[in-house]
Amino acid sequence: MSERFHIAGGADQVVQSVLETATALIAESRAQADGPGLAALPTTLMAEVRARSMTLQEQALASGRRPACREGCAWCCYGTRVELVAPEALVIAASLTAPDQEALRTRIRETARRVQSMSAADRHRERIACPLLDQERGSCRVYAVRPLACRGLGSMNSEACADALAHSDEDRPIPKHLPLLVSQSAVATGMRLALGRAGLDERLLEASAAIDIALSHRHAAQRWAGGEKLFGPAATTTRAGPVGAAARFGPMPSPVITRNQRKALRRAQRGR
Numbered sequence: 631m632s633e634r635f636h637i638a639g640g641a642d643q644v645v646q647s648v649l650e651t652a653t654a655l656i657a658e659s660r661a662q663a664d665g666p667g668l669a670a671l672p673t674t675l676m677a678e679v680r681a682r683s684m685t686l687q688e689q690a691l692a693s694g695r696r697p698a699c700r701e702g703c704a705w706c707c708y709g710t711r712v713e714l715v716a717p718e719a720l721v722i723a724a725s726l727t728a729p730d731q732e733a734l735r736t737r738i739r740e741t742a743r744r745v746q747s748m749s750a751a752d753r754h755r756e757r758i759a760c761p762l763l764d765q766e767r768g769s770c771r772v773y774a775v776r777p778l779a780c781r782g783l784g785s786m787n788s789e790a791c792a793d794a795l796a797h798s799d800e801d802r803p804i805p806k807h808l809p810l811l812v813s814q815s816a817v818a819t820g821m822r823l824a825l826g827r828a829g830l831d832e833r834l835l836e837a838s839a840a841i842d843i844a845l846s847h848r849h850a851a852q853r854w855a856g857g858e859k860l861f862g863p864a865a866t867t868t869r870a871g872p873v874g875a876a877a878r879f880g881p882m883p884s885p886v887i888t889r890n891q892r893k894a895l896r897r898a899q900r901g902r
């Protein structure tokens with residue numbers, strides 16, 4: 631039996647269910663447009679999506695095989711091109727506004743500039759650290775709100791991750807927890823479909839550039855939720871290249887989505 635069948639209801643059902651829930655949340659926030667609704671949309675949406683992600687993670691782990699991923703394990707935080715969508719960037723940015731985090735905000739901006747024209751393979755080869763990584767402690771500074779892409783890496787062997795990083799000019803595979811990967815990818819797809827359906831920017835964004843944009847624009851959450859395409863400079867149409875980061879962690883496998891859902895996403899993309 632394929633590991634995929636450990637996902638309760640299957641990936642299609644997860645996509646559909648997240649799509650419906652997220653669509654309802656967006657509609658609710660629009661109904662409160664004069665109140666905190668729009669500005670609070672990224673927080674509300676991501677709280678729901680994270681909850682779904684964690685529930686599915688538990689279900690995927692019920693297969694009995696546990697991935698090696700844990701807080702404080704950070705080989706994957708070097709050299710990996712992390713992609714996310716705007717509400718994820720907005721929620722992370724909102725957690726980084728304290729005055730004593732100025733140096734971190736500067737590091738995010740500098741990383742965004744440095745990797746702007748870098749291929750995924752070069753980024754991996756040069757082992758560029760994620761700016762959100764606390765390199766002294768080896769831990770993610772935004773672990774509770776880290777991107778879905780980071781939640782779903784699902785390596786079965788941290789030594790393989792370390793080995794892939796140490797040999798970043800080679801294509802060293804990492805054994806993965808497929809149900810975890812597929813379930814997290816299904817959650818992300820459901821959310822993107824809901825954003826596209828609502829006319830919101832659902833593009834995949836390079837993480838450091840997107841967080842920098844969220845930090846540097848006033849009322850960014852409200853503007854994004856109002857349909858403004860603030861995140862254009864961070865948008866990426868290229869997925870991770872054929873070597874390097876892709877060989878290690880990405881792109882996440884596409885969940886099985888229905889023909890209608892695929893059409894809806896294409897329509898939303900054409901409508902931009």
Ligand code: SF4
Pocket residue numbers: 698699700703704705706707783784785786787788791792
């Ligand atoms: S993907 Fe690898 S390096 Fe990252 S948390 Fe999982 S085991 Fe650790």
Ligand code: SF4
Pocket residue numbers: 706707708710712760761762763764769770771772773776777780
């Ligand atoms: S966001 Fe956190 S978990 Fe993801 S790559 Fe950066 S430091 Fe690592």
